[in-house]
Amino acid sequence: MTCFRSRDRWHSYVVKSLSRMEMREMETHLERCAECRARVAAIRETSGFLAVARVPLIAPPMIKDQVMAAIDMGKYRAKAGFPRFGQGLQHLGFSLLAAGIILLMVNLTPVGRNLRSGEVADLNVQFGKEIALPFTHLSQTLSVAAEKFGLMGRGQDEMGSWVPGKE
Amino acid sequence: MRDEELIQSILQGDGEKYAVIVDRYQTRLYRTAYYYAGNVEDARDLTQEILIKAYNSLAKFKHGSAFSTWLYRIAVNHCIDWSRKKRPRCEEATCLLNLSDGEAGPEERFLRQERAAEVHRAVGCLPERYSTVLMLYYFEEWTPQEIAFILAISKRTVETRLSRGRKMLREKIPLKQAGGVCHDLFSQSG
Ligand SMILES: [Zn+2]
Numbered sequence: 490m491t492c493f494r495s496r497d498r499w500h501s502y503v504v505k506s507l508s509r510m511e512m513r514e515m516e517t518h519l520e521r522c523a524e525c526r527a528r529v530a531a532i533r534e535t536s537g538f539l540a541v542a543r544v545p546l547i548a549p550p551m552i553k554d555q556v557m558a559a560i561d562m563g564k565y566r567a568k569a570g571f572p573r574f575g576q577g578l579q580h581l582g583f584s585l586l587a588a589g590i591i592l593l594m595v596n597l598t599p600v601g602r603n604l605r606s607g608e609v610a611d612l613n614v615q616f617g618k619e620i621a622l623p624f625t626h627l628s629q630t631l632s633v634a635a636e637k638f639g640l641m642g643r644g645q646d647e648m649g650s651w652v653p654g655k656e
Numbered sequence: 657m658r659d660e661e662l663i664q665s666i667l668q669g670d671g672e673k674y675a676v677i678v679d680r681y682q683t684r685l686y687r688t689a690y691y692y693a694g695n696v697e698d699a700r701d702l703t704q705e706i707l708i709k710a711y712n713s714l715a716k717f718k719h720g721s722a723f724s725t726w727l728y729r730i731a732v733n734h735c736i737d738w739s740r741k742k743r744p745r746c747e748e749a750t751c752l753l754n755l756s757d758g759e760a761g762p763e764e765r766f767l768r769q770e771r772a773a774e775v776h777r778a779v780g781c782l783p784e785r786y787s788t789v790l791m792l793y794y795f796e797e798w799t800p801q802e803i804a805f806i807l808a809i810s811k812r813t814v815e816t817r818l819s820r821g822r823k824m825l826r827e828k829i830p831l832k833q834a835g836g837v838c839h840d841l842f843s844q845s846g
Binding site for chain 1: 666667674675678679683690699700704707711714771775795800801802815819
């Protein structure tokens, strides 16, 4: 084997799956290279010989029946026609958090009822500190929840670089 | 209706359109499954599994690529996984069904069937990486470019495997009987 093109795209050439320019270029090469001509002839001969081993089978009708019975026809209908589960949860999550905040405010109001006006300012500072913590937590929870639900929503659309059959 | 349009409809909720996809591909998939399984029962089960798996993965199909090669990627991976688990390596004579054509006499038919079984066995007994590309190229008529997509390898690797696979086949079946004259089947450059 001496020709540098002997390992080239000859299988593609035989089935004409190259660009017109590539085909022309390889044809020109073939005209003056006996080695590559022999290679192309061998591929064609193999093709003819292996044709005898092609299996002339026709799929039995039960395949279609069973596949259609096994698949969930509504699988994509639900996703296309109704709000997605993640989105619903997202709204529910925000509503619950808002309700929580309102309840917290309501619970805090009776604390200052029996205090004299001078003590209120001090307590406000104290409560300000105490309240600051839960609110920090709340805002964290809020952002975590939003992120989580947000991601759930995106994940359904994402196709990524998935390789079929290799899950 | 083109494959991609059908997929679009299915993803928009028209699941019944999948029947058209099944009609379009089941025979081809069944044949491929048969090359791996070597019997019609397993080939039928494999084909069903492939089609169900593909339906459940439709949302992951990337528009812009060909559905046929995407489906075949699922099919080949599924068959390879299956044969690694189930099928004893390099089985004895696979029984080829109904290779007859109306005009051939019983003797000729028998010889043809024998030869087909021999070739089939020889291809099936090659290391999987070679038998798969040979099967896809010579039996199922995919182009090297399509095979590259199906197997997620480069086009150059496909060409190399096809050449090496053919060389290995030449060692297994050196001669063929043609019109009473024996000559080297894979003659010249390997
Ligand atoms: Zn050359």
